[in-house]
Amino acid sequence: MTRTVYVNGDFLPEHEAKVSIFDRAFLMADGVYEVTSVLGGKLIDFDGHAKRLQRSLDELEMRSPVTPEELLQIHRDLVEKNGIVDGLVYLQITRGAPDDRDFVFPDPETTVPTIVLFTQNKPGLAESPAAKTGIKVISIEDARWGRRDIKTVQLLYPSMGKMMAKKAGADDAWMVEDGFVTEGTSNNAYFIKGNKIVTRALSNDILHGITRAAVLRFAREAQMEVEERNFTIEEAQGADEAFITSASTFVMPVVEIDGVALGDGTPGQRALRLREIYLDESRKAAI
Incomplete structure (x- = not known):
């Protein structure tokens, strides 16, 4: 059609x-x-x-x-x-x-x-099979221009990053600058340690995700602590859970970073619960 x-x-x-x-x-x-x-x-x-x-x-x-x-x-x-x-x-x-x-x-x-x-x-x-298994990510250098907060059509390097991940047998890539994770190729990046969600703070370095804002609001309402700061790949590898957010993937669990499995290598319960909350609340508010 x-x-x-x-x-x-x-x-x-x-x-x-x-x-x-x-x-x-x-x-x-x-x-x-x-x-x-x-x-x-x-x-x-x-x-x-x-x-x-x-x-x-x-x-x-x-x-x-x-x-x-x-x-x-x-x-x-x-x-x-x-x-x-x-x-x-x-x-x-x-x-x-x-x-x-x-x-x-x-x-x-x-x-x-x-x-x-x-x-x-x-x-x-909303019923993506990947949400049930989680995704694997690799880390790559962040070689984009400096105004990533503007959602421009300059998407060649993110496209290259996804291809690097595919060639490495992964699903996506997290970009790293000066030793710290900025974001995914087309999504914001997070890890969970205990009851705390850690994600990079808003600046010119990352896109100000619409899904990000909603998910962090729902997380706080669910009595989870949110810390917005720089973090490393190694720190994320040592976390209990990790996930990404975007308008098309909603909340997607990450189960492996640069070959290191998180937890038991399956989607974490907190990430899955945040996905459930986000989808429920978003459907209620949809126009």
């Missing part, structure tokens, strides 16, 4: 969608994006994603071609038009397509931003 996508104000069959070769996302990675999960036909954490999108746009001095209300309606229309029950909505806004390639930002008065959205159908998204 051909998907309906959204491009610059129009809903189109995916094979009819076109973007200029001069678009700055194509030439300069000059664009930002968000991915919102859909469960039961409803959007999960949409307000958080919309606010982070605006923050990314503001940091890059880029304007949005739609209002927040219009953006919500576009998401809902795409979910309906594509019959999405469980899945994802991908959104990308770029600085647009000036008349020619230039390093200097084009005049915002004459160059209209490009906006593209499409859906991905993921039946049973």
Whole structure:
């Protein structure tokens, strides 16, 4: 079945969608994006994603071609038009397509931003088999640019990191800078020791995860202690449990780091409970 996508104000069959070769996302990675999960036909954490999108746009001095209300309606229309029950909505806004390639930002008065959205159908998204077995991660050097708090489309190195993990027989990679874990290739990283969750504090070094914020809030409500600080791979290897969070994996247990099994090598009970809480509460608040 051909998907309906959204491009610059129009809903189109995916094979009819076109973007200029001069678009700055194509030439300069000059664009930002968000991915919102859909469960039961409803959007999960949409307000958080919309606010982070605006923050990314503001940091890059880029304007949005739609209002927040219009953006919500576009998401809902795409979910309906594509019959999405469980899945994802991908959104990308770029600085647009000036008349020619230039390093200097084009005049915002004459160059209209490009906006593209499409859906991905993921039946049973919340019932991922990996959540029952946990995932294995390796550590790699963090070789990205310094503004990881802006959710840009500069995803080549995270893609390379996932391929490094695949070649090593693992599922994902945690990136390390100056001896400390920053985050996963497309997710935030955590470990649990006793009743304490440890994760890196927010800064320009990591993405300010929407799922991260919700999970840490639920963890505190469940009387777990949360410590936001730098930590090493070795410290995480000595933990009781570990996990990652993202909009598409929710809370995913980690059972092995650089070949070292955590606990008995199976998903930890606290991580599984946080996943359960997050999914339950997110479904209740979905729009």
